[in-house]
Amino acid sequence: MKPGPSVPGKRAWPAAIGAVLLLGGLAAGWFWHAAQTRIDPAAALDAGDRAAIEKVVHDYILGNPEILPKAMENLRLRDNAQRLSAIREEVHKPYPGAVLGNPDGKVTLVEFTDFACGYCRQSVADVEHLIAEHPDLRIVIRELPILSPQSTDAARWALAAAEQGKYAAFHHAMFAAGRPGPETIRKAALAAGLDMERVRATIASPRIEAELNRNLELAQQLGFEGTPSWIAGDQLLSGAVGKDALSDAIEDARG
CATH class of the missing domain: 3.40.30.10 (Glutaredoxin)
Structure with missing residues (x-):
């Protein structure tokens, strides 16, 4: 049986999501520790961990550019809501x-x-x-x-x-x-x-x-x-x- 047509990026999703969750959990642990010890979270995060997180996010966005319009729309709506909230x-x-x-x-x-x-x-x-x-x-x-x-x-x-x-x-x-x-x-x-x-x-x-x-x-x-x-x-x-x-x-x- 011939393999079915591949869907671009489909196989990358589980790996990318897993990496994001793994590194996100690591980052969350650092931020929690920083909050408890009153350390600046950005300073508390190890440079290697930060670089790894940034690379995963960077590669994921490059591989899935279709998320950008939705992200920008969400940002626009959030900004609008903030402008409107008081008036x-x-x-x-x-x-x-x-x-x-x-x-x-x-x-x-x-x-x-x-x-x-x-x-x-x-x-x-x-x-x-x-x-x-x-x-x-x-x-x-x-x-x-x-x-x-x-x-x-x-x-x-x-x-x-x-x-x-x-x-x-x-x-x-x-x-x-x-x-x-x-x-x-x-x-x-x-x-x-x-x-x-x-x-x-x-x-x-x-x-x-x-x-x-x-x-x-x-x-x-x-x-x-x-x-x-x-x-x-x-x-x-x-x-x-x-x-x-x-x-x-x-x-x-x-x-």
């Missing part, structure tokens, strides 16, 4: 009314957006598809007007619209109207049915100024450098990544 609750809490989709949804997608951003405008249709496909999806919009003074004006009007319970209407009308400016903002406000006098009394309020400043601080803490930027679970995404990537992140966030 997760805050970043998930919207400015009152600044929510799309199901306001009581069980899964949350956060979007940092700018009305002057073409990629944000491109992502509007993706967000609408997500809302249709995920009835339990809550989308928290964080206004991040970084591209122009006019986008800051539009962001102020959007938050004022949120206070009137008309955030979604203004959000969609503003992106449909084109680049933000006095005329397109007015057009979007009329299309959304805003109380114009009430808006004008609201847009300069300290609470709106505080919201925009805090959104900028949050974006900087998360390492976001532009819009749109997204948070789903422990995943941080940047750019117009598309409906499929966002949907995958939402499913991962469900656990």
Whole structure:
């Protein structure tokens, strides 16, 4: 009988794993001893043992490079989780009314957006598809007007619209109207049915100024450098990544 086709690296696995476990156990013993005697673990590990461990790890990685993308992804997710740990609750809490989709949804997608951003405008249709496909999806919009003074004006009007319970209407009308400016903002406000006098009394309020400043601080803490930027679970995404990537992140966030 002819031998079956070989699987690259298959026979190396038991040996490599055994060597790693053996040397790992040896290293663990040294680290335990070092901890008990208050010696620096790196200094306590014999140079020969350290070299042997490093060689096994080095050779294993060279022989199995496919583990690197997964390792890098795990590192990225761990880094994201650390960045989010102190601010997760805050970043998930919207400015009152600044929510799309199901306001009581069980899964949350956060979007940092700018009305002057073409990629944000491109992502509007993706967000609408997500809302249709995920009835339990809550989308928290964080206004991040970084591209122009006019986008800051539009962001102020959007938050004022949120206070009137008309955030979604203004959000969609503003992106449909084109680049933000006095005329397109007015057009979007009329299309959304805003109380114009009430808006004008609201847009300069300290609470709106505080919201925009805090959104900028949050974006900087998360390492976001532009819009749109997204948070789903422990995943941080940047750019117009598309409906499929966002949907995958939402499913991962469900656990």
